[in-house]
């Protein structure tokens with residue numbers, strides 16, 4: 001039976017991606033099949049979306065126009081090898097695995113296959129994701145635009161050359177984790193100043209959300225917004241000064257570049 005989309009791996013990212021696509025009405029749920037090694041995971045997602053669910057990856061990809069592979073990188077080789085003979089020759093295969101290059105995917109699937117390497121991030125779960133897309137040479141501009149449209153259903157998506165995916169991991173793929181460390185630290189400070197814990201998270205989270213929203217919507221440079229908040233002899237410049245003394249910028253750069261280096265080494 002022909003279907004528009006097969007998803008392999010119904011975890012955090014796979015679920016967010018397919019929910020975004022169906023929610024935006026880009027692909028009808030009845031044209032989708034989702035597959036996971038765990039029966040509970042595939043039937044939960046299938047039930048939420050009203051699409052077909054299975055534990056049989058091979059049956060899921062048979063006659064699918066597009067296959068999105070969303071399993072952890074350590075399972076990817078086995079999963080892709082197991083599908084290579086069944087995926088339709090003209091199907092678009094999308095991998096979101098960290099550290100898995102187009103060359104490696106072509107080695108597993110065949111270099112004549114249409115493959116797009118995508119690096120999304122977890123805010124896709126609330127339709128605020130940021131994804132990069134890198135097609136191989138077999139993918140046409142129209143096909144790439146279609147994948148971009150699907151990934152824009154849950155946030156922003158931009159095409160980047162493959163060598164920039166390490167930068168994408170540093171800035172957006174992995175960064176929700178270090179932004180959370182920052183939010184936790186802000187909330188800890190508010191708790192230390194006497195605020196109840198739950199209220200502290202609300203204040204810290206809304207401040208981070210609002211700052212990013214302001215920068216994205218206005219195009220204002222972050223340094224300009226920082227200067228707008230920092231009154232002469234005020235509270236904010238005290239905090240900025242303490243951050244600089246503590247090596248905050250260098251710590252963030254080192255952290256993000258560690259993520260990039262790991263992505264290169266995987």
Ligand SMILES: NC(=O)C1=CN([C@@H]2O[C@H](COP(=O)(O)OP(=O)(O)OC[C@H]3O[C@@H](n4cnc5c(N)ncnc54)[C@H](OP(=O)(O)O)[C@@H]3O)[C@@H](O)[C@H]2O)C=CC1
Pocket residue numbers: 008009010011012013014035036037038041057070071072073075079096097098119120121122173
């Ligand atoms: N999490 C993130 O922030 C981001 C993740 N990514 C990439 O997305 C991919 C998925 O990550 P994430 O969603 O977090 O992982 P999850 O563990 O949440 O989801 C992966 C799912 O795949 C299932 N699975 C494992 N083996 C198979 C198999 N052989 N066939 C079918 N399904 C299988 C897992 O089942 P079980 O749990 O039982 O093993 C799990 O349900 C990774 O490659 C990661 O690099 C990319 C950007 C951001």
Ligand SMILES: O=C(O)[C@@H]1CCC=N1
Pocket residue numbers: 098169173174
């Ligand atoms: O660390 C990970 O495995 C994934 C890749 C990008 C974000 N998280």
